[in-house]
Amino acid sequence: MTLIALGINHNTASVDVREAVAFSPEQMAAALREASSGKTLQEVAILSTCNRTEIxxxxxxxxxxxxxxxxxxxxFHNTPLEALEPCHYVHEGADAARHMMKVASGLDSLVLGEPQILGQMKSAYATANEAGSLKSGLHNAFHQVFSVAKRVRSETAIGENPVSVAYAAVTLAQQIFSDLKNDTALLIGAGETIELVAQHLAKQGLKKIIVANRTLANAARLAEEFGGEAILLAEIPEHLHKADIVISSTASQLPVLGKGAVEAALKRRRHKPIFMVDIAVPRDIEAQVGELDDVYLYTVDDLKEVIDENMRSREQAAEIATEIIEEGVGRYQKELNSLDAVATVKAFRASVDALRETELEKALKLLQSGVEPSDALNQLARNLANKIMHKPTAKLRKAGAEGDFDAINTFQALFELDVGTDTLPATNDSKGQNIDLNSEKP
Structure with missing residues (x-):
C-alpha cells in the first residue's frame, strides 16, 4: 500500500475550478463510500475548504x-478531466505525509500559519472515520500529522500574529474606510471564519454588526457575543442598505446575494459605496455584483496581496516548522518500515512453528515406538536445526557464488556471527573468489 495525496488548491487553480471540485458537507459521506469502494482505493479521506480540495x-x-x-x-463532479489535469498535484509515500503535515501546520495555506486548517483536517479525518473509509494505514498517517501540527503550534510562533483570511478581509476594509467606528457590517454565515471576522471588526471598534444565517439561533449566538443583530438569510434584502461592509462565508452551493438585491440596496443608500468580501467557495455573492459602480467586491483570490504583507513575520517560524515536519516524516517512514518488519517476523515465526510441529510429531512417534528418549531428543534437535538452516544456507551459498557480500554481511549482522577475517572477503574487491561457508548440508 502507498500513501497518496492528490489535490487542487489556491496556488494551482482559480476560484472557478476550485468551486467545481468542492465537496459540500451533504455530499461527503456518499463521496467517501464511493471512492473507497474500488480495489485500487481502499482507504480515503477528503479535505474540502474554500482554498483546496485534497484527497x-x-x-x-x-x-x-x-x-x-x-x-x-x-x-463525481461532472467536470472535464482536461480542466483538472493542468492544475492538480500528486504526492506519494513520504512526500504525501510531508504534504499533509505542511497543510495541517498551515505552511501550505493562503495565509501562512493560519490555524483553521488543522481543525478542518481533523474534521475530514472524523468524517472519513464515521463513513468507514479509514483503516489502519490512514489512521496512522493522520495521527502522525496531528502530532507534528501540535508541535509546530506549541514550539514555534507560526500562529501568534493574527494573520488569516478573516484578518486580511478586515485589514482591506480598514484601507477603504479609514475609521470603522461609524460603519455597520453585515456578516453572512455564522461559522468559524465569520466569527474571526467579527472578532477583528470588534477590535477596530466597529459601530454595529448584523449577522445573517440560515439558522437564526446560530446567528443570534454570534450576534449576542458582539452586541449585534441576528437575521435570517431571507431577510438580507431588507437590511442590506444598512451595511457599509459585507463579508460572506457560508457553505451554500448557490449564491445567497444577487445583483438585483444589491442594486436595490444602493438606491436606498443613495449610492453610498458598499465594501464586499466573498470568502466562500463556491461564491456567496454573484460575480455580476462586482460590475456595479458603487460596490467594491473582493474574492478570496483578491486578498492575496493583503495577506502577503502580513505573513512576513511568520517566515522565520516556518523554517523551524519545516525542521519539525522533516522529523515527523522520518518517524512516519520508520513506523512504516517497522510494520514491514513485523509482517516478516510473523511470517518467519509461522514458518518455524510449522517445522517445530512437524518434527515434534516425528519425535513423539519415535518415543511411542520404543526409541530411547535421548535418541529421540537428539533426532528432534538435529532435524529442527537442519530444517531451519536449510533455506538460509542455500541462499548464502548462492550469495557467495555471485559475490553478493552485502547479503552475507547482513546475515552475519542479523545473527551476530563472528566469522573472523579469514573466512569471508572484507570488500567487494574479492568478487569471484570461491567461498567455503563451512556449513553442513542439512
Missing part, C-alpha cells in the same frame, strides 16, 4: 492510483 488515500497500484483518483474526482 488522501492508500492505494494498491502506485503507478496508476493517482490518475484513477483524478478520474474519479472528475466524474
Amino acid at each position: 488522501y488515500a492508500n492505494i494498491t497500484d502506485d503507478t496508476q492510483g493517482g490518475q484513477k483518483l483524478l478520474g474519479w474526482l472528475s466524474e
